[in-house]
Amino acid sequence: MRGALYQYLAGDHERLDSLFQRAIATPGEIDAESYHEFRKGLLRHIAMEEKIVLPAIARWQGGKKADIAERLRLDHGALVALLAPPPTPSILLTIRSILEVHNELEEREGGFYELFEGLAGDEVERMLAQLKSAPPVAVLPNNDKPEVLDAAKKVVARAGHEFKVAS
Ligand SMILES: [Fe+2]
Ligand SMILES: [Fe+2]
Numbered sequence: 001m002r003g004a005l006y007q008y009l010a011g012d013h014e015r016l017d018s019l020f021q022r023a024i025a026t027p028g029e030i031d032a033e034s035y036h037e038f039r040k041g042l043l044r045h046i047a048m049e050e051k052i053v054l055p056a057i058a059r060w061q062g063g064k065k066a067d068i069a070e071r072l073r074l075d076h077g078a079l080v081a082l083l084a085p086p087p088t089p090s091i092l093l094t095i096r097s098i099l100e101v102h103n104e105l106e107e108r109e110g111g112f113y114e115l116f117e118g119l120a121g122d123e124v125e126r127m128l129a130q131l132k133s134a135p136p137v138a139v140l141p142n143n144d145k146p147e148v149l150d151a152a153k154k155v156v157a158r159a160g161h162e163f164k165v166a167s
Pocket of ligand 1: 046072076102
């Protein structure tokens with residue numbers, strides 16, 4: 001089922017995609033301002049899914065988590081970890097490759113967002129208001145310590161993804 005909740009969340013994917021595209025628009029350069037907006041927006045998007053969408057689904061299913069919950073959580077963990085070190089072409093390539101698969105799981109027919117919308121029933125308006133008023137997430141500056149990047153690579157591997165090296 002695709003209504004207001006689906007549109008809001010899928011629309012946020014689109015908005016984040018265009019910020020990402022703007023961040024990498026000039027070859028060999030990362031546009032700092034677009035990257036910052038992308039990072040801030042993706043952290044808020046993930047927080048909405050973790051703190052609003054997943055708990056609502058579990059509540060509506062009588063305490064049973066969405067089947068896809070664990071898969072999504074692993075991806076979210078990998079994405080958040082990749083946003084900690086300063087962005088590099090390899091990090092951005094890896095983020096993009098994770099998001100391509102991840103967003104499809106959420107948007108596809110019978111996927112996560114349709115499950116959410118389908119279960120919402122008469123709570124659609126209330127959920128939409130909650131999503132829209134989700135606060136921005138506190139964003140720390142990027143951390144350039146090598147161990148932060150190493151940790152991110154481990155989280156990516158544990159989530160079953162490959163750390164892509166940009167050529
Ligand atoms: Fe997600
Ligand atoms: Fe999403």
